Amino acid sequence: xxxxxxxxxxxxxxxxxxxxxxxxxxxxxxxxxxxxxxxxxxxxxxxxxxxxxxxxxxxxxxxxxxxxxxxxxxxxxxxxxxxxxxxxxxxxxxxxxxxxxxxxxxxxxxxxxxxxxxxxxxxxxxxxxxxxxxxxxxxxxxxxxxxxxxxxxxxxxxxxxxxxxxxxxxxxxxxxxxxxxxxxxxxxxxxxxxxxxxxxxxxxxxxxxxxxxxxxxxxxxxxxxxxxxxxxxxxxxxxxxxxxxxxxxxxxxxxxxxxxxxxxxxxxxxxxxxxxxxxxxxxxxxxxxxxxxxxxxxxxxxxxxxxxxxxxxxxxxxxxxxxxxxxxxxxxxx
Amino acid sequence: xxxxxxxxxxxxxxxxxxxxxxxxxxxxxxxxxxxxxxxxxxxxxxxxxxxxxxxxxxxxxxxxxxxxxxxxxxxxxxxxxxxxxxxxxxxxxxxxxxxxxxxxxxxxxxxxxxxxxxxxxxxxxxxxxxxxxxxxxxxxxxxxxxxxxxxxxxxxxxxxxxxxxxxxxxxxxxxxxxxxxxxxxxxxxxxxxxxxxxxxxxxxxxxxxxxxxxxxxxxxxxxxxxxxxxxxxxxxxxxxxxxxxxxxxxxxxxxxxxxxxxxxxxxxxxxxxxxxxxxxxxxxxxxxx
Amino acid sequence: xxxxxxxxxxxxxxxxxxxxxxxxxxxxxxxxxxxxxxxxxxxxxxxxxxxxxxxxxxxxxxxxxxxxxxxxxxxxxxxxxxxxxxxxxxxxxxxxxxxxxxxxxxxxxxxxxxxxxxxxxxxxxxxxxxxxxxxxxxxxxxxxxxxxxxxxxxxxxxxxxxxxxxxxxxxxxxxxxxxxxxxxxxxxxxxxxxxxxxxxxxxxxxxxxxxxxxxxxxxxxxxxxxxxxxxxxxxxxxxxxxxxxxxxxxxxxxxxxxxxxxxxxxxxxxxxxxxxxxxxxxxxxxxxxxxxxxxxxxxxxxxxxxxxx
Numbered sequence: 021x022x023x024x025x026x027x028x029x030x031x032x033x034x035x036x037x038x039x040x041x042x043x044x045x046x047x048x049x050x051x052x053x054x055x056x057x058x059x060x061x062x063x064x065x066x067x068x069x070x071x072x073x074x075x076x077x078x079x080x081x082x083x084x085x086x087x088x089x090x091x092x093x094x095x096x097x098x099x100x101x102x103x104x105x106x107x108x109x110x111x112x113x114x115x116x117x118x119x120x121x122x123x124x125x126x127x128x129x130x131x132x133x134x135x136x137x138x139x140x141x142x143x144x145x146x147x148x149x150x151x152x153x154x155x156x157x158x159x160x161x162x163x164x165x166x167x168x169x170x171x172x173x174x175x176x177x178x179x180x181x182x183x184x185x186x187x188x189x190x191x192x193x194x195x196x197x198x199x200x201x202x203x204x205x206x207x208x209x210x211x212x213x214x215x216x217x218x219x220x221x222x223x224x225x226x227x228x229x230x231x232x233x234x235x236x237x238x239x240x241x242x243x244x245x246x247x248x249x250x251x252x253x254x255x256x257x258x259x260x261x262x263x264x265x266x267x268x269x270x271x272x273x274x275x276x277x278x279x280x281x282x283x284x285x286x287x288x289x290x291x292x293x294x295x296x297x298x299x300x301x302x303x304x305x306x307x308x309x310x311x312x313x314x315x316x317x318x319x320x321x322x323x324x325x326x327x328x329x330x331x332x333x334x335x336x337x338x339x340x341x342x343x344x345x346x347x348x349x350x351x352x353x354x
Numbered sequence: 355x356x357x358x359x360x361x362x363x364x365x366x367x368x369x370x371x372x373x374x375x376x377x378x379x380x381x382x383x384x385x386x387x388x389x390x391x392x393x394x395x396x397x398x399x400x401x402x403x404x405x406x407x408x409x410x411x412x413x414x415x416x417x418x419x420x421x422x423x424x425x426x427x428x429x430x431x432x433x434x435x436x437x438x439x440x441x442x443x444x445x446x447x448x449x450x451x452x453x454x455x456x457x458x459x460x461x462x463x464x465x466x467x468x469x470x471x472x473x474x475x476x477x478x479x480x481x482x483x484x485x486x487x488x489x490x491x492x493x494x495x496x497x498x499x500x501x502x503x504x505x506x507x508x509x510x511x512x513x514x515x516x517x518x519x520x521x522x523x524x525x526x527x528x529x530x531x532x533x534x535x536x537x538x539x540x541x542x543x544x545x546x547x548x549x550x551x552x553x554x555x556x557x558x559x560x561x562x563x564x565x566x567x568x569x570x571x572x573x574x575x576x577x578x579x580x581x582x583x584x585x586x587x588x589x590x591x592x593x594x595x596x597x598x599x600x601x602x603x604x605x606x607x608x609x610x611x612x613x614x615x616x617x618x619x620x621x622x623x624x625x626x627x628x629x630x631x632x633x634x635x636x637x638x639x640x641x642x643x
Numbered sequence: 644x645x646x647x648x649x650x651x652x653x654x655x656x657x658x659x660x661x662x663x664x665x666x667x668x669x670x671x672x673x674x675x676x677x678x679x680x681x682x683x684x685x686x687x688x689x690x691x692x693x694x695x696x697x698x699x700x701x702x703x704x705x706x707x708x709x710x711x712x713x714x715x716x717x718x719x720x721x722x723x724x725x726x727x728x729x730x731x732x733x734x735x736x737x738x739x740x741x742x743x744x745x746x747x748x749x750x751x752x753x754x755x756x757x758x759x760x761x762x763x764x765x766x767x768x769x770x771x772x773x774x775x776x777x778x779x780x781x782x783x784x785x786x787x788x789x790x791x792x793x794x795x796x797x798x799x800x801x802x803x804x805x806x807x808x809x810x811x812x813x814x815x816x817x818x819x820x821x822x823x824x825x826x827x828x829x830x831x832x833x834x835x836x837x838x839x840x841x842x843x844x845x846x847x848x849x850x851x852x853x854x855x856x857x858x859x860x861x862x863x864x865x866x867x868x869x870x871x872x873x874x875x876x877x878x879x880x881x882x883x884x885x886x887x888x889x890x891x892x893x894x895x896x897x898x899x900x901x902x903x904x905x906x907x908x909x910x911x912x913x914x915x916x917x918x919x920x921x922x923x924x925x926x927x928x929x930x931x932x933x934x935x936x937x938x939x940x941x942x943x944x945x946x947x948x949x950x951x952x
Binding site for chain 3: 064065192193194195222223224225226227228231249250251252253255256276279280289290291292293294295296297298299302303304305308
């Protein structure tokens with residue numbers, strides 16, 4: 021059964037202008053998110069996963085970034101080609117959970133103020149005059165407050181009404197992240213984009229937050245794009261995952277399958293690097309991430325790959341579809 | 355060793371490219387360079403060096419700008435251009451003296467207050483707060499008058515007022531650097547206080563100090579010329595810009611050049627220091643006001 | 644500081660003997676006090692009460708020459724590689740500090756020693772004139788390690804040495820740590836929240852919660868037969884990568900509620916508020932004592948109390 025496609029990124033190429041030259045970061049990213057599934061983007065520092073998400077959210081600074089090529093299709097519309105107003109309307113349907121809960125909540129406002137503000141802004145279709153007008157009406161504010169309390173309840177925060185009066189500094193990290201989740205759910209979005217939301221949290225708190233996320237995704241019938249560098253977290257929450265290295269996708273598949281049987285040498289290396297509870301040998305990957313100024317020709321992983329062939333240093337590999345929902349970008353499988 | 359030189363060179367080149375992007379601050383820097391050169395070589399560059407101090411040419415009084423005197427002459431017949439150049443020497447010297455005094459007082463006090471904390475912190479910072487309560491110009495004016503107004507005392511007065519800003523900055527930065535892991539580690543290795551202050555903390559202060567020095571040079575000159583304008587600083591016949599503006603005041607608006615050109619000199623110099631300081635602030639990425 | 648008191652109380656109630664050549668881990672989440680414990684072991688803080696021994700000698704309040712000797716024997720490596728190195732000093736200058744303080748080597752001799760240190764952590768000598776800003780996270784952490792090894796210490800206290808690093812780099816650093824331990828006969832005290840790392844690196848672990856050790860034992864025993872409810876929850880929360888690992892975990896436990904603040908730790912069992920196996924006695928009595936359930940495996944939990952008062 022062909023499910024609806026919520027997000028489709030095609031051949032995205034992004035460069036960055038810097039003082040040292042042009043960084044050729046994204047090299048042709050392809051990914052798809054279907055309705056109702058949580059898709060993960062996994063990769064180490066600097067692989068371009070955050071940039072990809074930022075383009076989807078429309079928060080990437082366009083100079084110095086240059087989008088050289090590609091389509092970013094959300095709900096059947098190419099975000100790169102739509103005009104400002106349509107894009108803003110589409111962005112309403114995306115909820116964003118940022119990484120650091122401490123830095124993402126303005127410390128001088130109470131949770132209630134922050135949430136009501138956001139609710140009113142979204143309700144007025146991001147129209148400034150309308151928003152300012154709504155802020156003056158007490159009835160609007162009261163409705164927004166009730167909605168905010170509902171959302172906080174949805175994310176299992178106890179005594180939501182009293183939390184509305186608290187300031188971010190009075191809440192623990194886990195609670196702040198739940199508040200951010202509640203804020204992302206404002207306006208019933210179709211897509212949740214989460215950028216490493218549990219990185220700064222303790223592992224037991226992370227577990228309960230991931231559990232909560234799964235619940236909400238099912239309840240609200242959301243789709244999700246989850247960015248992380250932690251393969252275990254990806255396994256816990258993502259149905260399918262894309263592995264990125266140095267600006268392009270190297271492998272993707274159903275998460276559990278892909279992690280149990282990785283195909284791409286980088287994915288294999290990544291999985292091998294993680295210490296396992298089974299106590300088996302683990303080792304890192306030799307070499308370093310390539311310099312985006314002068315990336316290696318052909319496959320960007322080939323200098324570090326122990327199975328490289330002659331063609332790997334010449335041509336960028338084509339994507340091989342191994343089976344449905346499983347593909348790898350590597351000459352070994354072509 | 356070759357590596358080291360290569361690394362340094364690369365760093366400098368990148369730094370220069372980065373700074374050059376800010377056209378305004380480059381303009382400021384160039385102006386200052388020219389001003390400094392002109393100041394140093396004033397006796398050789400100026401057309402009428404004898405006019406700098408004590409010379410009276412009643413025949414040439416208040417001549418408008420022309421070929422003979424490109425900035426005209428003042429009420430004693432002296433060439434304004436020459437006096438402006440000599441005035442640069444005085445103002446720039448003032449900036450150097452003031453900043454030297456304030457840095458040598460303010461930085462050590464600020465670092466001690468931040469590093470040792472406790473009583474020392476309280477005493478030093480309360481002293482600083484007290485001096486901060488009074489505007490620089492007013493306080494310097496008062497000190498200068500009390501010491502008997504002349505240029506030297508004016509410089510001393512401003513210097514004694516100026517240290518508070520440096521003290522505050524050194525204090526704040528010391529407090530934050532003190533808590534960094536690398537300082538804790540040095541302490542845990544048993545490094546002496548001296549080592550920590552000079553080798554760990556002080557190097558981290560240099561960027562904000564550089565920015566502040568550049569910005570403050572401009573303000574110090576402004577304060578200095580203001581005090582002289584008010585008559586509490588340089589005395590005639592010293593070719594000090596503020597003094598020149600004051601004397602030329604009486605002949606406005608007819609003989610506008612006697613006040614205007616020294617005034618423009620003040621404006622341009624202070625502006626250049628500000629632009630340079632702004633550029634440096636952006637380059638280093640520090641927050642200094 | 645309450646966490647300090649609580650930790651030291653734990654040390655009072657039981658001797659944590661870290662044996663020479665062992666790799667001992669303190670495991671816990673935020674508020675567990677494990678970082679404070681590390682600072683105390685490295686004598687960056689002083690304990691509020693209690694005693695510390697090293698090699699049979701009491702070092703709790705060591706001063707002067709004793710403190711100097713102590714510092715040579717115990718070194719600490721911190722979590723964040725970025726803030727552990729002064730950005731305004733060259734690598735050479737950073738690594739020469741321990742030598743400058745404790746030895747009277749000439750400049751040339753120091754340079755040779757530094758070169759040897761860099762070699763032992765697999766870094767090229769060319770890095771000496773460079774600044775930390777030019778190094779990657781993994782390289783910075785190796786420099787921190789090299790600095791810690793400069794004086795031939797016997798004990799290295801490491802606070803989350805690999806948490807800030809990418810996974811592929813982390814593996815290399817962990818292997819390096821194992822090699823160095825063997826090469827120099829070191830003893831390690833690891834402080835971390837990452838159970839997967841602990842399973843593979845440590846010989847014995849102490850699970851901490853809000854300043855108290857609640858379970859202690861050989862790594863294998865604690866993982867195969869976790870006793871304390873918190874340990875079970877901690878294990879169940881590990882985000883594992885492979886299917887085989889999932890089968891090793893205890894059944895899924897999702898803790899409700901937040902980790903309480905370490906400021907007002909009640910005298911009862913610290914885990915009471917989130918414990919899913921709690922009983923009436925847990926609320927009414929003070930924190931339970933250690934009970935040795937099997938050889939070398941101890942737990943502080945009323946479930947295992949053999950004598951009931």
